[in-house]
Amino acid sequence: MSENFVVTATAPVNIATIKYWGKKDEKLIIPVNDSISATLSSDYMCAKTTIAISPNFEKDQIWLNGIEESIENPRLLNCIRNIKNKAKIGTDKLKWKIHICSENNFPTAAGLASSSAGYACLVYALSHIYNVKENISDIARQGSGSACRSIYGGFVQWYTGIKNDGSDSIALQLAPASHWPEMRVIILVVNDKQKKTSSTIGMQRTVETSKLLHYRVKYCVQGHIDKMIQAIKNKNFDLFAEITMRDSNQFHAVCLDTYPPAIYMNDTSHAIASFVHEYNAAANSYKVAYTFDAGPNACLFTLEKNVPALLYTITKVFPTSGSVKDYITGIPINIENKSINAPEINISMQSDLLKYVIYTKVGEGPTLLPDTESLLNREGLPLRLA
Ligand SMILES: Nc1ncnc2c1ncn2[C@@H]1O[C@H](COP(=O)(O)OP(=O)(O)OP(=O)(O)O)[C@@H](O)[C@H]1O
Ligand SMILES: C[C@@](O)(CCOP(=O)(O)OP(=O)(O)O)CC(=O)O
Numbered sequence: 001m002s003e004n005f006v007v008t009a010t011a012p013v014n015i016a017t018i019k020y021w022g023k024k025d026e027k028l029i030i031p032v033n034d035s036i037s038a039t040l041s042s043d044y045m046c047a048k049t050t051i052a053i054s055p056n057f058e059k060d061q062i063w064l065n066g067i068e069e070s071i072e073n074p075r076l077l078n079c080i081r082n083i084k085n086k087a088k089i090g091t092d093k094l095k096w097k098i099h100i101c102s103e104n105n106f107p108t109a110a111g112l113a114s115s116s117a118g119y120a121c122l123v124y125a126l127s128h129i130y131n132v133k134e135n136i137s138d139i140a141r142q143g144s145g146s147a148c149r150s151i152y153g154g155f156v157q158w159y160t161g162i163k164n165d166g167s168d169s170i171a172l173q174l175a176p177a178s179h180w181p182e183m184r185v186i187i188l189v190v191n192d193k194q195k196k197t198s199s200t201i202g203m204q205r206t207v208e209t210s211k212l213l214h215y216r217v218k219y220c221v222q223g224h225i226d227k228m229i230q231a232i233k234n235k236n237f238d239l240f241a242e243i244t245m246r247d248s249n250q251f252h253a254v255c256l257d258t259y260p261p262a263i264y265m266n267d268t269s270h271a272i273a274s275f276v277h278e279y280n281a282a283a284n285s286y287k288v289a290y291t292f293d294a295g296p297n298a299c300l301f302t303l304e305k306n307v308p309a310l311l312y313t314i315t316k317v318f319p320t321s322g323s324v325k326d327y328i329t330g331i332p333i334n335i336e337n338k339s340i341n342a343p344e345i346n347i348s349m350q351s352d353l354l355k356y357v358i359y360t361k362v363g364e365g366p367t368l369l370p371d372t373e374s375l376l377n378r379e380g381l382p383l384r385l386a
Contacts, residue, residue: 008050011121011366013113017244019251028166033221041363047117049102050375057097066386087130101375111295119143120150124366137171153364187358190296202262212257241289248291282343309342330359
């Protein structure tokens with residue numbers, strides 16, 4: 001296979017601080033409101049995708065985490081078709097069949113935004129194979145709405161847009177990760193066996209049944225967006241924390257106002273939210289903020305200087321029956337230091353409410369990887385199958 005027709009890329013997940021919830025166009029994935037997110041470092045959570053095209057392939061194929069999946073997924077096909085429409089390579093090559101192989105280095109479809117990294121990575125790799133240079137976030141959006149924000153690193157805004165064809169419903173970077181290098185993210189993965197209602201189905205039901213959503217879109221989101229932009233620009237953590245938590249709470253209120261309700265947070269999630277408020281109250285300032293997506297896991301934002309005391313307290317309030325070393329993954333950190341000056345908190349939950357903790361930070365957008373990182377062999381077949 002010619003080198004030019006194999007591309008391997010990696011793309012990050014992103015966590016919204018102002019939530020996207022509800023579409024005004026289901027097929028084109030145009031949201032009812034703007035949203036803002038932070039892109040997380042690819043070092044600890046990312047999708048990796050190799051794409052090859054060749055005249056020797058007999059059919060289009062996709063492997064996800066070592067298992068062949070059907071290519072007849074309308075969102076996947078939309079992304080491939082939209083990229084091909086903008087392609088700048090010979091028409092003969094547009095007819096070549098495509099092999100896609102992708103892996104996530106964290107659990108897929110577990111409420112950890114795998115679809116955002118997955119579709120951003122797919123579209124980014126496709127754009128390099130087919131030589132597409134323009135903004136590709138509107139194409140990633142059609143894989144999964146939140147994926148359009150993973151096309152950029154740092155802090156990102158996804159604009160609803162006003163055009164019916166969705167061409168101005170794109171993401172743009174508000175500030176690079178280097179603008180606020182102290183920002184840190186701690187993900188608390190909650191033990192939960194329950195199957196969630198997918199974001200796609202949940203938000204569809206919300207649009208159909210919740211009056212509160214229409215109130216949120218009309219009267220609240222723009223204020224949250226303006227304040228969030230101000231918080232990011234001025235590196236004002238107090239404002240960032242308050243608006244992040246208020247927007248998450250309002251999003252879950254809207255989910256509860258859905259009929260039948262879409263319930264994503266569980267008892268552990270609520271215990272985490274209470275813990276964060278108590279921690280900030282004990283410290284007499286905003287040290288940490290929570291946000292919850294369509295699942296029970298918490299994403300905490302904090303500043304680097306607060307991390308040791310916060311992680312230390314998390315291991316006391318939400319203890320593990322295993323070793324702390326295995327409990328906290330991600331950026332290496334030593335929290336056994338006795339001199340840590342943590343605020344006094346008098347809550348202690350039972351052991352093992354959390355599965356594990358990922359300590360990470362805000363990071364860069366998608367990148368190309370060298371050929372040595374390819375997930376496909378010279379015949380265009382996966383190197384590893386599950
Ligand atoms: N690396 C990937 N490449 C291509 N598609 C992917 C990849 N990872 C995930 N997906 C797609 O995203 C789907 C999972 O999306 P889903 O929204 O259910 O879960 P999630 O993104 O992990 O959770 P949430 O959106 O609630 O945070 C997968 O079934 C698959 O279709
Ligand atoms: C709660 C959210 O994470 C919802 C994400 O929804 P998806 O982007 O997964 O939904 P689809 O566009 O239907 O694929 C909030 C957010 O990321 O803004």
